[in-house]
Amino acid sequence: MRSYDVCxxxxxPSGLSTAIASSKLGVETAVFEEHREVxxxxxECGGLVSVRCLELLKLNIDGDYVANKVYKAVIHSPDGKSLTTSLGPRGALILDRRSFEETLASRALHAGVDLYTGxxxxxxxxxxxxxxxxxxxxxYRCRAVVDxxxxxxxxxxxxxxxNLRLKRLIPAAQAEVEVDYEDDSSVHVFLGRKVAPGFFGWLIPLxxxxxxxxxxxxxxxxxMFLKRLLDRVGASKVYDxxxxxxxxxxxxxxxxxxxFLSVGDAAGQSKPTTGGGIFTGTLCGLLAGLTLAKATKTGSYSTHTLSMYEESWRNLLGREFKVQLFYRRIFRRLRDEALNSIVSTLSDRRVGGLRDFDFHSKTLNRLVLDIGLSCIKPSILRSLLKSLIPGLLGL
Ligand SMILES: Cc1cc2nc3c(=O)[nH]c(=O)nc-3n(C[C@H](O)[C@H](O)[C@H](O)COP(=O)(O)OP(=O)(O)OC[C@H]3O[C@@H](n4cnc5c(N)ncnc54)[C@H](O)[C@@H]3O)c2cc1C
Incomplete structure (x- = not known):
């Protein structure tokens, strides 16, 4: 029976980044993938990530796994108004996930990982x-396993x-389409009960x-919501x-x-505000690799040694996840009138863009401060209260 330190x-992205980090540090590592190709x-994925995400993996931002770069987000309120905001000075990257994972897989193989596909x-x-x-x-036999x-x-x-399924798993439908669209540098976010109740719709230009x-x-x-959105943006051909x-x-x-360690989506480590999990899963994967290297070096895979993994990712992301979750809980209860008022107030006040593509709490906290209860329009306050009271009463 073939044996490894870690399977x-x-x-x-999470499994491969764990494998790269652990193998580079001398851990005999195997990865099992049920599909024939990585x-x-x-x-299946929007592929929108920060520049930081690729830097973390020491990947060039001009690699052919980057399909496009975007610098602005246009937010469409339910009443059809829109607000254009910046995605920060470095913008964001749109990955071709197939080619991204192929690149990570070849790095993993180069680092000595055994990759079993299919x-x-x-x-x-x-x-x-x-x-x-x-x-x-x-x-196969190993000394520790990573989900x-x-x-x-x-x-x-x-x-x-x-049970992750008891935490919020939201169904999503996405298509790659042909669309008559001039501006390749802006992502679009569509809000409203008729567009995507409790979440949002998106268009990511390739x-x-x-x-x-x-x-x-x-x-x-x-x-059904995807079909409506495809009509709205004038998609002419659906590829996938x-x-x-x-x-x-x-x-x-x-x-x-x-x-045992759990990493990435399996551990719920994606951003509660958007569901984006490539950066967070990659970061947690690298940290898991470091912990596994320490465990292998000391020969101890005790829960005490493996707890280092949790301590390290919570240090970097724990507070961020909590703040994002707080805002996510508010957002999902907002009614259309509240969303309309917020978008219109933010356009009037010409708010700055995203401060950080990964750490949304900074931007969200600032927005709340910017709008401030003192200057909030009575109409927003009314619609916010209407949206939030059922939640506060647990209805
Ligand atoms: C519609 C949509 C759009 C998204 N857009 C974005 C975005 O723009 N930006 C972003 O950051 N995130 C986005 N996400 C989230 C992102 O796709 C995930 O957070 C990310 O893929 C998580 O990576 P992972 O490695 O943890 O899991 P996965 O990418 O799901 O990889 C898990 C792998 O494990 C394999 N596997 C599962 N079970 C077994 C088994 N028993 N044996 C062997 N192999 C197995 C699977 O085949 C799969 O390849 C989006 C998600 C969806 C659904």
Whole structure:
């Protein structure tokens, strides 16, 4: 039976970044990916990330895994008004996920990782001194296992007892389309009950007349909202379409256990405000790799040693997740009138753009301060209260 120090389930951004970090530090690492090829399709993910995300991975921002660069966001309120805001001085990048993960996979192979594609992990058998993985066609042995199998992975529930599905998994539909669209440097965000109740719709330009258009919603069928949005933006041809889940419930209460770590979407480590999880999953993956290297060096995979992973990611992201979750809870209750008033007030006050593409709390806190209760229009206050009172009363 083939043995490794660490086996990782899933070759998404989180699993591959864990593998790169651990293998570079001398950990014998294997990654198992159930699909024959690594990488999400264009319809499965918006691919919008910060420049920081690629810097973290020491990847060039001009690599062919970057499909486009954007600098502005246009926010459309339910009543049809719009607000254009900056995405910060460095803008944001739109990844071709297939090519991004292929690049990470080749880095992982170069670092000495064994990558098994087309191999699904079926079962984990946790022993006192080792772990056994039953996979398609065989069994592997390791000293610790990492669940990086994404939002629907069941291994975190089985090993840590936390059910991600009870946290907010929001259905989303996205398509890559042809669209008659001049401005390739702006993403569009569409708000409102008729567009995407409880979340938002989006258009992410890919250049050359193509875009990713998507909608996620707390109620209803996202495919219906996507269809409406495609009509609204005048999409002429649909290349590819997918329905998946976006995670907005914040991280699990614990992400480590006996010889076990949970990383990325599997651990709920995506931004509660937008569901974006490439940067956060990558960062947590790198931190998981460091902890696994320490465990391998000391020969101790005790929960105490593995708890270092949780301590390190909570130090960097814990507060941010909490603040984003707070704003997410408010946002999902806002009615259309409140959204209209907020967009109109922000346009009047010419607010600055995003301060940081990953750490939204800075921008959100500033917006709240900027608008300030003292200058808030009575109409906004009325609609905010109407939106929030049922939530506060637990209705
Ligand atoms: C419509 C949509 C748009 C999005 N847009 C953005 C965006 O613009 N920016 C952003 O940052 N995030 C975005 N996200 C979120 C982003 O896609 C995820 O946060 C990110 O992919 C999480 O990476 P991961 O490695 O944790 O999991 P995944 O990317 O889901 O990778 C998990 C991998 O594990 C494999 N796997 C699962 N189970 C097994 C098993 N038993 N055996 C072997 N392999 C297994 C899967 O095949 C998969 O390849 C979007 C999500 C959706 C649904």
């Amino acid at each position: 990782i389930i899933g070759a998404g 990488g999400a399709s264009s319809a 191999v699904r992990v079926k079962r984990i058998r946790m022993g006192r001194d080792r772990v056994e993985l039953d996979v398609d066609g065989g069994t 990086a199998g994404g939002a629907l992975s069941r291994f975190t529930l089985e090993n840590l007892g936390f 250049g050359s007349g193509k875009a990713r258009v998507g909608a996620a919603c707390e109620n209803g069928d996202p495919r 379409e997918a329905t998946r889940f976006i995670l907005t419930g914040g991280p699990l209460p614990r992400t480590f256990g006996h010889r």
